[in-house]
Amino acid sequence: MARPVPVPVTVRRVEPDPSITSAIGRHHSLPTAIADLVDNSVDAGARHVLIRIVQRDERAHGLMVIDDGEGMDGDRIDAAMAYARRREYGASDLGHFGIGLKAASLSQADVLLVWSRRWGSPPVGRGLERSSLDSGPMVQSFSSDDASTRLEDVDPGFPIDTGTVVEWRNVRTFLQSPDPDEQRHWLERTVEDLRTHLGLVLHRILAGARVQVRIDVVEETCPEFGASAARTVKTLDPFGYDRSGHPEYPQELRVPLADGSARATMHIWPAHGRDDIGFTLGGRSPLESQGLYVYRRDRLLQAGGWNDLVSPSRDLSFARIAVELDPVLEPHITINPEKTGVIFDAELSDGWHTTRSASGGKFAGYLDAARAGARQARRRNPRPVHVVEPGRGMTAKVAEAFEDHATYVPGEDPVDMRWRGLAADEVFRIDRDSRTIWLNSRYRTALGGSVGLANDDAQVVKTLLHLLLGGHLRGSYAGHRERRLETAWQAILLAAVQEQQRAVDRRRGSATGQGDE
Known part of the structure; x- marks a missing residue:
């Protein structure tokens, strides 16, 4: 005691x-x-x-x-x-x-x-x-x-x-x-x-x-x-689809609280609208953009995320809920100083799982409907490719293509593709501990990359390397066969990169009048 x-x-x-x-x-x-x-x-x-x-x-x-x-x-x-x-x-x-x-x-x-x-x-x-x-x-x-x-x-x-x-x-x-x-x-x-x-x-x-x-x-x-x-600056509406992805949505939701109820509207994006700018939101992944969109006085405070109500999932890619922060809800929410997220108190979190919508459905039923829509959309497309899920380094458009045409190895975390300085004889390096394929930044231009700090360049090369190497991050260590393949691929790619660099140098020399006579 x-x-x-x-x-x-x-x-x-x-x-x-x-x-x-x-x-x-x-x-x-x-x-x-x-x-x-x-x-x-x-x-x-x-x-x-x-x-x-x-x-x-x-x-x-x-x-x-x-x-x-x-x-x-x-x-x-x-x-x-x-x-x-x-x-x-x-x-x-x-x-x-x-x-x-x-x-x-x-x-x-x-x-x-x-x-x-x-x-x-x-x-x-x-x-x-x-x-x-x-x-x-x-x-x-x-x-x-x-x-x-x-x-x-x-x-x-x-x-x-x-x-x-x-x-x-x-x-x-x-x-x-x-x-x-x-x-x-x-x-x-x-x-x-x-x-x-x-x-x-x-x-x-x-x-x-x-x-x-x-x-x-x-x-x-x-x-x-x-x-x-x-x-x-033009409007970027996260609910700006042309028609709903489910005939029963959008649907109003009332989350019960001791002093009233919080207002929310449940939406399901249509599968055919995955290329719309309102869905991709400037390059966000489906895992980042699903979830709650919290508004205060028409200003968006949180764009996606489930606030621990459920776990993000590719099966919830089309699920978005608009939450209105009104005087009833304000005592139950903490806004971060940067206005980029909110925290729910225990009463509000519990209320989501007991709430009913105006037409009699439940929050759980909405999640089921969103999951069913995502699964049906995937079934429409044959997906013969079996890979580890790509992580950072791919644009939202490329990530969406993987979603549509590949199945992911279960139980494996996503693999990032990033740039860093490596030895001259390395085009790539596989880091199993950090789940990252590092690309050699000294060859960035030859690999189709761009100058600057952005990591969304060289999408063709990154995609091909992910298809080639992604499976080698399964498990905590590389077997003998994987090491032999990586050594061979490294040598072949290095020769191609060096040849590409020589071609770039020759063009630069011609442009400055210093090329071969």
């Missing part, structure tokens, strides 16, 4: 160490950090938002988020820059914790600058440097003249008689490589990742025409050329 807790002799307040502020926001990615700033713009009533990546000599180093919202006066901007103050949010506001501006910005950049103008108030400007966080945030104030000048210098392509400019300088999470080709590849991928993330998490808001969000890239010395080439 546990002893009772003693009565305390004294109680005193222990102030947090100022350095705790530097830990806030560490789990932000670039897309989630920018989404947090766009949330603030939407809350400010903006009709237009421009995300601007600023380059210097073709290398990205800064970023701006510009809006035409209601703007801030001195009191409001001071509240926005404070870590220890949480403002009151309206019933439709997307803000939640009161730290998004600072945490999101300084998770990515060394310097945060905010410039704003509100009707009837002089322009204001504030600054915050990441280096000041460990000793306690030190907020800088700028003159109204400097704030006015900065606001006038910005040309987003729409009027900003009122509005706010959030500026990041020395962005640490931007690619640091001086190679122009790597910079261009990274920049294109980054812009598309931003469009995908924002199009997904804001899809209801964008579809309602409440705000237009665009992205441009400008050279620091000539920013006037940016707005004309801006790319619009």
Whole structure:
């Protein structure tokens, strides 16, 4: 039997160490950090938002988020820059914790600058440097003249008689490589990742025409050329199928709670819609994109995942449930600071398995229907290929092709395909402990790969190597026959790669006038 807790002799307040502020926001990615700033713009009533990546000599180093919202006066901007103050949010506001501006910005950049103008108030400007966080945030104030000048210098392509400019300088999470080709590849991928993330998490808001969000890239010395080439963020609806994959769905679900019931809508994607962008969601795998889509005030907080209600499964690939976070549900959910996931309390988790839908079905019945649909879709296609399931390194499209035309070895975890530096006589290396086939990055171009940090390149080579080598990761060690085959394949591939590199070198020599006479 546990002893009772003693009565305390004294109680005193222990102030947090100022350095705790530097830990806030560490789990932000670039897309989630920018989404947090766009949330603030939407809350400010903006009709237009421009995300601007600023380059210097073709290398990205800064970023701006510009809006035409209601703007801030001195009191409001001071509240926005404070870590220890949480403002009151309206019933439709997307803000939640009161730290998004600072945490999101300084998770990515060394310097945060905010410039704003509100009707009837002089322009204001504030600054915050990441280096000041460990000793306690030190907020800088700028003159109204400097704030006015900065606001006038910005040309987003729409009027900003009122509005706010959030500026990041020395962005640490931007690619640091001086190679122009790597910079261009990274920049294109980054812009598309931003469009995908924002199009997904804001899809209801964008579809309602409440705000237009665009992205441009400008050279620091000539920013006037940016707005004309801006790319619009388009809606990416995870429930945007043309017709349901099951005649009884979508179907409303009420999850019983002590103080009411949570609202959800169960959907089953059609098998014929697996190629739609609303299903692939920018390259997510079916295991990542199935499950719960949690909305708060039309802003998507969680895109997929089952929150331990069931285990992800390829048999649930078409199952998606929209959950509305309303006042009844809010006490039972914890939102992570990056707004990329939620945690259910025990009462809410238990309620899912006892709930009934409006038409009399159960959550378990919905899962059965989704599983049956996925199995039927697979039965329509003969699958003569028997392989280990592919993991990271394949795009969603390729992974879907494996799903459609191959059966997976039961009991085997997926095999990743990734790049790393290997010895000159290795094209690949099989790592059974980490379930990874490593490809030699020194031969990346010859293997059809691209420069940069992305791992979704060289899909033809990766697919062929997975079909060739994937079965060799079954079990914890390689037998004599497997080792002989790997040695032979290594030698053959190395000869092909070296021949390909020589051809590339000859073409480069011809282009520069240094080839054979």
